[in-house]
Amino acid sequence: MSVLDLVKQNLNHIKFNDQYRTIPKISNHANKYIELNGLKVLNLSSNNYLGLAENDFLKQYSIEAIKNYGCSSGASRIVSGNYEIYAKLEEAVANFKHTQKALVLNSGYVANISLLQALAKNATIFCDKLNHASIIDGMLLSGAKFYRYAHLDMQMLENLLKKDTSNKIIITDTIFSMDGDAAPLKEIVRLSKQYEALTIVDEAHATGIFGEGRGYAYKEGLSGEIDIHMGTFSKALGSFGAYVASSEDIIDYLINTARGFIFSTSLPPAVIGANLASINYILKNPHLGEKLILMSDNVRHFLKNLGFDVGNSISQIIPVILKTNKAVLVAQKILLEKGVFVGAIRPPTVPKNTSRLRISLRADLDDNDLELIKDAFFYLGNTL
Known part of the structure; x- marks a missing residue:
């Protein structure tokens, strides 16, 4: 055939x-x-949860960015596809998420694949079974060993953590995209500390909604307990692209190793302008x-x-x-x-x-x- x-x-x-x-x-x-x-x-x-895709404030920022910087970045960030409002946006995201530093990537899918490809080579990944497809694909492409625990099943997660002695990464959506339910973050953080696991949360469907717009981890009082926060601009924030917010070391490491970042032309100025406007808008309307x-x-x-x-x-x-x-x-x-x-x-x-x-x-x-x-x-x- x-x-x-x-x-x-x-x-x-x-x-x-x-x-x-x-x-x-x-x-x-x-x-x-x-x-x-x-x-x-x-x-x-x-997924335009706040109706911001039609918001005049975002449109104006986007238009101004086109006027000032044109229609395309023309290259990846590490070559020449960088411009000053990128730095403003990443600083705004880091402040918004209460982290040392942030990095903007081209989509949530790219962000999750890039994170796991860069960080999981010598680690074992522990993943909720109903996590987004981009997380599943990221695990597969990373080549790392991984376990998928039953949805929200913290006892199964702990049993898996107990029997594995390698470096560990726990990754979870905070709000699950097809069920609308929430991860038990307090228990995940407890287990991560007990078993020395790095924690990654995908806040795609929580950003802009929970915790004064800062996400579900912030709502639960756990922003400082999570190692890596990923979220998108393409849902409640009404634009496009994604961010990773974390420590300075993690972000610098991603800049040097994340293939989805290194080998992609950066987002165009119009998108970055709208993204910056969306963060400012949420801060004014929490x-x-x-x-x-x-x-x-x-x-x-x-x-x-x-x-x-x-x-x-x-x-x-x-x-x-x-x-x-x-x-x-x-x-x-x-x-x-x-x-x-x-x-x-x-x-x-x-x-x-x-x-x-x-x-x-x-x-x-x-x-x-x-x-x-x-x-x-x-x-x-x-x-x-």
Whole structure:
């Protein structure tokens, strides 16, 4: 069988199992209301959690950066793709995260792969089983020995730490992207100290939301106890790219060894300008995330009362677990007809038999939007 024949066979298998994906035709990108295949719908599938992707403050910083620096950096940072607002952004991130130093990378995916490739060569990695795919890929590409402990299972993590005598790295999402639940950071920090493990947290879905926007580790009072903080500008912060915040030694080591940093053209000035604006905006508006979490509690309580399984979500991400691929696709279509667009999440993104709708709530929803959401899910609950 040729490679092309194998591709066709695999595609047919994906379609047969209701796992086939297409790129939707969307106008107005990350806006609260979008046009999807010609239909105006409320967008509950975006990670634009604070609505900052359309924020005039961020736009102005981005425009000024283009005027001052042009459209492209033209090279990697360590060659000539550096400019002064990069330094301003990294200083702002380090202050924001209460660390000695920070480094900006091109995406969360690149950041996680680069971190593990650089740090884990002579270490063993301990990873929550539901960590983001970029962490899994980073472990695989690092060539390091690794263990995946059952989701949030601290007893299993401790048992694994006990039996391994090598250098250790514990890495976890703080808010999990498909379940909206939180890592038990206090217990992870305790175990890391007891078993001398380096800790890395991925704050992609917590940055801008928890702890006055500084992240879940800050909310839990653990900023200074975590060795490496990774987060993104591409979700609640409304722009693009990622950061790593840590000690001066760790950041300097990454500058010299992280392949995703060294061998990538740096982000363009427009993105860096918007990123800097987003940090400044959160510092001036530290309680935006609190409003969103209160709203999320309200919607989650409503869905539970309708009998939907929302897992252990405590965040703006609320799964509605329907188990089968077919049920999720039918539910998504019903909600679209009611004017609400929610992502249909299926394996391999989530484990088998846990297919779900993934609700991404956003801080710019008003009372009319919330009423639309509740009406749509009430109708869905009576239809399925």
